[in-house]
Amino acid sequence: MDWQKWQDRYDTADSPLARRLVTVQERIRLALEDCPPDPLQVVSLCAGQGRDLLGVLPGHPRGQDVRARLVELDPRNVDVAAEAARSAELHSIEAIAADAALLDHYDGMVPADVVLICGVFGNIVDRDIERTINACTQLCKAGGRVIWTRNRKTPDRVPLICD
């Protein structure tokens, strides 16, 4: 999979991915509104170009309170995310080219208020879905939010994930 090209699907109006982005952004908006009035930390696993978070922070009342680390393997996507953060003057948002499975990459940012795991569970095997969910106890603060997605294609793993 060319993960930079994959991002182009977001640009087709009303595509499933474009609709999913609207839902994820709404969840992020609500999560930020619910956070305590302190500095906030967000981490995104396999962040892609960060369109979800970076589409919400500019103009959000909590936008400048957020420190975030976007962990993404494809350096082309990392560059796009970093440039989007820079041009929105979100100086506390960093995008790094790294393996999201290695917890060291979240040092100093976790436990976070919001953990984004979007577009991940459809691309990894069940055992890794379970390991990722278990890791959330380290990645996410008590009372924090994990925002995740999974398609409903067979085999539907949403019930497993919810369990």
Ligand SMILES: C[S@@+](CC[C@H](N)C(=O)[O-])C[C@H]1O[C@@H](n2cnc3c(N)ncnc32)[C@H](O)[C@@H]1O
């Ligand atoms: C389906 S896309 C989702 C991107 C983004 N979260 C979104 O929802 O737009 C999956 C992303 O995971 C990245 N990726 C794959 N393996 C990775 C790994 N081990 N660590 C970090 N990123 C990875 C890919 O480069 C790709 O951008």
